[in-house]
Every structure is written in structure tokens, then in C-alpha cells.
Amino acid sequence: MEAASPISVHQQDPHPESSPNPNPNPLKKSFVTSLMEAATLRSPSFREDTYFVSNLKSSERKSLQELKQNLRVSSNEQVSMWGVSLLDGDEKSDVILLKFLRAREFNVEQSLQMLIKCLSWRKDFEADGIVDEELGFKELEGIVAYMQGYDKEGHPVCYNAYGMFKDKEMYEKIFGDEEKLQKFLRWRVQVLERGIKLLHFKPGGINSIIQVIDLKDMPKRELRVASNHILSLFQDNYPEMVARKIFINVPWYFSVLYSMFSPFLTQRTKSKFVIGKEGNVAETLYKFIRPENIPVQYSGLHRPADNLQNSLPKPASEFIVKGGEKVNIQIEGIEAGSTITWDIVVGGWELDYSAEFVPAAEGSYTIAVEKVRRLSASDEAIHNSFTTKAAGKMVLSVDNTASRRRKVAAYRYVVRKSTPN
Template sequence: MEMQASAPTPPPSHGGEAPTKKGLVSTLMEATLRSSSFKEDSYFVSSLKDSEKKALEEFKCRLHKSDHFSNAAPDSKAPHVSMWGIPLLGGDERADVLLLKFLRARDFRVQDALVMLEKCLDWRKEFNADGVVDEDLGFKELEGVVAYMHSYDREGHPVCYNAYGLFKDKQMYEKIFGDDEKLKKFLRWRVQVLEKGINLLHFKPGGVNSMIQITDLKNMPKRELRVASNHILSLFQDNYPEMVARKIFINVPWYFSMIYSMFSPFLTQRTKSKFVIARENNVAETLYKFIRPENIPIQYGGLSRAEDVQSGPAKPASEFSIKGGEKVNLEIEGIEGDATIVWDLVVGGWDLDYSAEFIPTAERSYTIAVEKSRKMVYGDAPIHNCFIANEQGKLVLSIDNTNSRRKKVAAYRYVVRKSSSILV
């Protein structure tokens, strides 16, 4: 017997301790709530406005006349200048997706889009961006910690996580950013991570043509990383237009307004419209809105461990919410004797009591305390446990939120198998 995931629970409202004085962070969070999602382009040419179709055709005509293309293959009717293996001229529908990204980034001003594309081609050649994915840049200690791809969102976008709290350590900061050469090498590694994510995109009309970026601001040394952050931001905006469908900031500190004001002049209005803001106490609540819990790393209130990504699609979880002052009992029924039950449980933010017990079906049998009641606090890892049942009965997982007034999101999954066939 294996659980089937229930339909996603709508994200709860953001109640709780609102600050008496509204700052930039609160305003941005409210804006996030007002707009349920960013509307991503479909990239179907047929869905474009007449003016946008005209701009696309004009863009193609100017590309044919561009020195970058006319000098690339003089004997060819369709010069083989390409990006990510996609010829930009010659009728490939994937090329339309790429060209529309540059046009959209410049509000369909053809000349501006052409200049942007030409500069991007020059940069990719100089940087050798096509070969960076296969390079060993020697940042093993940063992999899976500072910047990494991890699973997909609910709509199939690959998700890239960024967390720079590691550089709060002065020694680590000096090791990575101590001089210009080290900074250049780090930027190359960061581009490598991005290129790996782009290789997961479809570049087809109606397909998955962008990714989700999640940036964890916890312990981020804002002053020290200013130079590196500006380089990364400028490099990505200039050379990777419309590659991000949504930018989610989590563990946002009170001083986020200072960080935002530092970056704001470099950001387009369209980029700003993709922002989602989450304070420390509602990280899971925010991420569940966009990503299923089994695909969210455990440190952010999900059920996914790094090793899980290597073993195929994640086992689906059921989502539910726990109101403030409420106690929820999850019952796994129909358990036969000589069966092993394996379960995972996580509550966004925890700060509640948890216990598990097995209740036999037979009247004269005793209830078994599988896990004694204990306080689960913010930062605790998800529950992952198993129990071997020697007789028929049910397993009851108790989540007690009676001492809190805050609603919490949660998820669980389980498998019940004969003990001889279970692998934990």
C-alpha cells in the first residue's frame, strides 16, 4: 500500500506579526500576494501582437545584414551563428524563442535588441561560454551549497538555489574573492551553474523556456559581496535575457531594503515584477506555492535531500495545513502484521509538538509509542522514520500546534510494505 499525493493545498494567508511600520520588505511581500503568478511568454508567434510580429521579422532581417552573421559563413545562405546549439537564422522555431527573449528584454525595440544580441555573441566567444560546462574549476566546497540546480517547480521550470551565507566567514571570503583573479574564476563557476540550468530548458514554443532562481539571504555579508553581486547581476542581465521566470528571495532580513536599493538601478521593471519576497518565518509557506514539497530541499522546509535528486523522480507527498491552536492526527490505516511502514513528515517552520504511535486492531493489544512527544523547532530536519508492525493496526502521527496562533504548511508521505521487501 503506497500513498497517492492529494491535490495541492492552496497557500494559506500570510497572517502573523505584521510590523507596525510598513517598510520596503512589507510592501514587496504584499505585492507578491496581490499577483498570484508572473505570466510567462508562450513564445508562440501566432500569439504575438501585430507590432511584435513585425518587430520579430525586422529583427531577423537586420540579423542577416549584421557583420556577426554575414562574416560567419560567407558561402552559406543561412550563417551558422548559434547559441546553446540553436542556429539563430535558418527557420528553426527554437531560434524564434531566443530572438523573442532579446526583443522582450528591450521592449521590442529592434535596434536595442540587435545591439544586445551582438554584444552577447561577442561575450560568449570571448568567455568561451559554450565550453564552461565541462570545465573543472575546483569549487567542490561550493557545490550544492552556494549555487546549485535542484529539481523543478510545479510547472516544470528547473530551480536554481543561491546562498552566500558561507562567505560570512572571512577566511572563506578571502579564499574565493581575495583578488581579481579569484573573483573572475568564481564568476566563471557561477556562469557554469547557470549554463547547466539552461541546458535543461526546451527552447520551444509552449515549452519550459526559463528557470526559477531562489536566493537565500540568510547571513549574506552584504558589504563584502557587493562587487561580486554587481558583476553577477550585470553579467546575467546582459547575456541571459528572460531566462528567469521568477526570482524568489527567502530569509529576507530587515536590511533587505538596502540591498534592494543597491541593485534597483540595474534592474528593469519587468525583472522587478518577477520578485517574490519571503521572511524567515514563511519560507516554506512561500516555496510551497511554487514548488511541491518533495522537490524542496530539507533546509527550506521540504522533503528533498541532495542524494534523492540522483535516484530519479521524487516520491509524491500529500500537502495539508495546520491552523493555529489546532492538533492534527494523520492516520495510516489498514496495516497488516509483518509490515514495515516508512514515513516522512515536515512542517514549515515547525515550532510545535510531534509524536507517533501504533494502535493495534485487536482489543486486548496495547498501543505502542513509536516516537515519544517532542518539541520540533525551526531548523529541525524532516521526520524520516520506520516501524515494523507485528500485528494489524494503524499508525497515528500527531502534530500539535495548539501553542501557536500561526497557520503552518506541512507535507507527508509513506510506504507500507511487507518487511521482507522494504528498503529504508
Template structure:
């Protein structure tokens, strides 16, 4: 059995995008002057261009190099960290992996050596008391929350592991009571949340020029802000105190209108450097925001991507082709050159759908009829990626259509396909 996969066309199949734009000759509407809302102002203030550190000593300023050496000297003189290690890295072994960790503490305290030393010593004490080094393998009994409330899944376009957080499930009072009903339950939940983070950190390189931090995506849709205030504050405080510079970017999606109040609640617990990493995306723009940082085949289907939990069992995800659907456009994806007896399987998604989709097979032979594989239908914004397959009884092409003619809003989209050729030989 032979297999060909997009977006690299094989001799037996290739894809072509055809676009028609009914609105393309209409003039753009004149922008109306308007006063910025508090929400818009907050988005602009917190969304900045954050450049991640390389952790190459050669890239440090002279004052930073001096601080790093002073930090090492003070650690050695303290006698408290002779053989201490974090995440498999011995702090005073003199190699560049140790430099990466020490620089994380220094940057978290703006290269104030005494403050960084105090932070590191407190972190070591906390890790020992909490048992953080061995927590990854513990069975904490949170199976029903794994992959729902918090999970590390896939990588961003620069290779950072991506951790997703979604606390909307706790809007249900029974669920809230089950996991946050008393102090002991809260402590156990925090332990599980640390376990998820530690598993993500195990994917980091801790090498200069390597991947040394995570991406965090937090879905604020349906999050019961009042009920989760105590838990949220404890999580933020714990992570900031003991996981310096472990997050390269914090992406908030499905942000509700009242986020300004929520932000003011969290703000006192956040450093300015942490705030500079924020990306704010209001409700309905999750896919558009995530596509800027993560490839669609790595994004879970519930956020407008193509990745389903079952896909993770089959190795790295198959790459997808990205495209945009402008307002007023109809896009036809033509997959040509499919042979008799072959089976084509495809996935397609449009972020925030709310448009028409259809799929048809067009035979090569004259006189043959076009087959409506999936009749045209309106796909609601809440629906996930489409997955389907079709076996050809004659040679021809597949045409996948997304019709955004009724809207002026541009949408991100992606698709991929596999063609399995017909074979009479056993596999």
C-alpha cells in the same frame, strides 16, 4: 517484495487526516490599524503577478511580429551571425527554436530591434571570449560550494528548473578570502557561477509553449552584503547582459529587515521587467513561500521541503501529500491497513516547525498496547524534515501527530510514506 506509496492509498494502507482545533470557536481578533513599514511596502511593490511568455508567434501582437521579422532581416544583413548558435540553437535556421531565442532578446529590450541586435552581437562576442559554450564540462575546483552556494535542483509546479543561491557561507572571513580575496579569485568564482547557470539552461526546451526559463531562489540569510557588493554587482550585470529572459521568477527568501538598503544597491542594475518577477519573503517564511511555487518533495530539507541530496540518486522524487496546520490545530495523520511484518517508512515536515510532533503505532487487535514510536517532543523551527521507519509485529495503523495548539500561526506541511510488505520469498 511489494511496495505501496502515498499519496495513492493501496488496499493494504491508506492515510486519513484527523484535525482538532481548540481555537476554532474563538472569535477573530479585531485588526489593529497600523502604518506599513518600508519593508512591507517594498514587498508589495516588488511582488507582482508575472505572466510568462509562451513564445508562440501566433500570440504576438502585429507590431511584435513585425519586430521579429525586422530583427531576422537585420541579423541576416549584418553577416556576423551566419552560422552562429547559442545553447545548441542556430539563430538563423528559420525554425521556431530560433524564434524563441530571438524573442528573448527582443523582450529584454522591449522590442526595440536595434537595441536587441546590439545586445545579441555583444552576447555572442562575450560567449566566444568567455568560452561559455564549453564551460559545462570544465573542472573548476569548486566542489565544496556545489549544492551549498549555488545549484540547480528539482522543478517548480510548472516544470521550470529551480536554481538555489545561498551566499551565507561567505560570512566566514576565511571562506570569503579563499574565493574573493583578489581579482583572479573573483574571476574564477564568476566562471563557476556561469557554469552553474549553463547547466540549468541545458534543461530548458527552447520551444514555443515549452519550458524556456528557470526559477531562481536566493537565500539572503547571513549574506555579507558589504563584502559581496562587487561580486553581486558583477554577477547581476553579467547575467542581465548575456542571459535575457532566462529567469521566469526570482524568489528571495529569509529577507532581513535591511533588505530595502540592499535592494537600493542592486536596483540600478535591474530592468523594470526583472523587478516585476521578484517574490520577496521575509525571514521565517521560506517554506510557506516556496510551497506556492514548488512541490515539497522537490524543495531541499533546509528550506522546509523533503528533498535530501541522497534522494537525487534514486530518480524522480516520490510524491508527497500537502496539508496545512492552522493556529490552534492538532493534526493526526492515520495510515491504516498496515499488515503484520510490514515496514513503514515515512517523511514528514512542517515549515518553520516550532510545534510538537509524535508518532505511534496502534494495533488492530483488542487488548494490544499502543507503541510510542517517537515520543512527543518540541521540534524547533530550525530543524529539518523527519525521516523514520518502523516494522510491525502485528497489523495496525501508524499515527503521525503535529500539535500546533500553542500557536495561532498557520503552517504549511507535507508527508509521504512507503509500506513494504513482509515476504518470505527471496527478493
């Protein structure tokens, strides 16, 4: 058994060092894991458009100008989308027009047809005012589809999980007839429109969102009709609005299907896909999204109650727990009478966790704040606090000595000193 690896942190140091990289001794990969890696690695990373007109090819700039001219000729009134006038000819309108051009590979005629149909749909659907509507889906908010936080590049993130519809009663309640389906589709568009309101529509700015799709327990056969409607709506009316699609909790057969159909997908479409390894939600999401912005059900540190705070979430520090390793996070320099509050999570847990306070005075007894306990893969982040009576340090321990599997983890803390009465 290896000795515990300490991560010593003075309570005023915002950048603690993480544990060293694991020793190179990988286990033999399963067939499914190899397929998933192949599906992910075969596609290069998506390079999002900057929307600077100066960076366009001459043929692309020409297409943009032609689309503007044709739109003016075909429109008898001012046309706008997401609060941006498309006939002003400014950089914001250029961003939107370039999205339609990119979706049709800069074919001006096809791009114009797509744009006109989209404008007509938005008018009929009353999409411009949908964000403020009360549609009555409280039980789905924060579960089925919702905007939460940003990725490391600043893109708003939309989470999607349809596992709750494996319950037949819930499925019938939401999708039982055509009227219910149409109302759900309206709600789903509302969620997307909320995310679009966060975009800049400026060259070099944030002009698209991230989609995280949770495939756990998804009843794919029952949801086929709804899924086709959603896909059609988004493809026809929200071109180039997604920078990346991250699939998590991926069943084994998904990677096989992806490998079969991958040759029929465009390179641009494939480059937006990230297919997470089975059972590695945290490791997949941490690559793109900081832990404090990831919901606790996905091995992050964000809880719905955090939305009630007016300030940005306190940044977390990430670290690695090697297989066969125990890591101690030591938060030092805590003064007497201070209250320390912390959050800690390990992706997939399946290890032992404990917390203790070690007084600085020689001969003092260590206080067991949280006794050693085994945490399962389904457990969410730990959130706790402790008020000290003496100066000392807090030690948070995660013991992975019983496993050979490397895991990603994150923690954060705040120390509030006591104030005299």
C-alpha cells in the same frame, strides 16, 4: 485546547485530505510584515511569454523579422546559442531572438547589438563547453548555488545562498584576489548553464528558470563586487531567462529598501519578484514548488542523497496546522510484517512531534515509535521507518497547541509488504 484533528489515510490512498482552514482570527500585523506584504502584493503576477509568433502584435512580428534579416547581414558564419542555430528561422531560434527583443522592448537595433555582444562573450568565455569543466568548487556545490528540482509549472529551480561567506577565511579563499573572483564567476555561469540545458526553447514550453535567493547572513558589503559582476553577466548575456525571483529569509530592512526603490523599477521587473515574509520560508516556497522538490534546509523533503535515485521523488501531501491545534496523520491498513517509511516536515517547526504504531488487534498495546519531542525552527524534515509485527496503523502527531501561529506542512510515506522466503 482544541481536540486533535485527524487526517486518516488508508495506505493505498494517494490523495489524503488536509485539515480544514484555520479560524479567521488573525493577529495584529507588525509594521515589517505589512511592508513585506505591500511589496509583494503591489506587483501583479508575472505572465511569462508563450513565444508563439501568432500571439505577437504586428509590430512585434515585424521586429522579429527585421532582427533575423539584420543578423544574417551582420554574420559571416553560422551563429548558434545553447545548441540552437539562430539563422535557421525555426521556432527554437524564434524563442531565443524574442528573448533579446523583449529585453530591449523590441528595439531591433539595440537587440542586435546585445545579441552580437553576447555571441562574442560566449566565444571568448568558452561558455558552450563550460558545463563539463571541473572548476574545483566542491565545497560550494549544493550550498552556494545549485539547480534542484522544478516548480509546479515545470521551471528548473536554482537556489542561491551566500551566507557561508560571512566567514572571513572562506571569503578570502574564494574572493581573495581578481583571479579567484574570475574563477568563481566562471563556476557561477556553469551552474546557470546547467539549468539552461533543461529548457525547451519551444513556444508554449519551459523557456526560463526560477531563482530562489536566500538572504540569511549574506555579507552584502563584502560581496558587492562579486554581486555586481554576476548581475552584469546575467543581464547582458541571459535575457529573459528568469521567470521569477523568490527572496527568502528576508531581513527587515530589505522590504523597506524595496519600497523605496520600487517606483524606479519597471513593472515587468517588479512582477517577477516574490518577497517572502520574515520567518516564513516554507509558506513562501510551497506556493510555487512542491515540498518533495524543496531542499530539507528550506522546510522541504529533498535530501542530496535523493539524487542517487533514478526515479522521480515520491509526491508529498501538504496540510495546514492551525494555531492551537494538534494534527494526527493516521496511515491505516498496514499489514503485519510490513515496513513503513515516512518523511514529515512543518515549516518553522517550534512544536511537538511524535509517532506511534497502533495494532489492530483488540487489547494490543500502542508502540511508541518516536517519543514526543520538541522540534526547533532550524530542524530539518523527519525521516524514519518502522517494521510492524502486527497489522494496524501508524499515527504521526504534530502538536501546535502552544502556538497561535498557522503553519504549512507536508508528509509522504511508502509501505513495503514483506515477501515470503
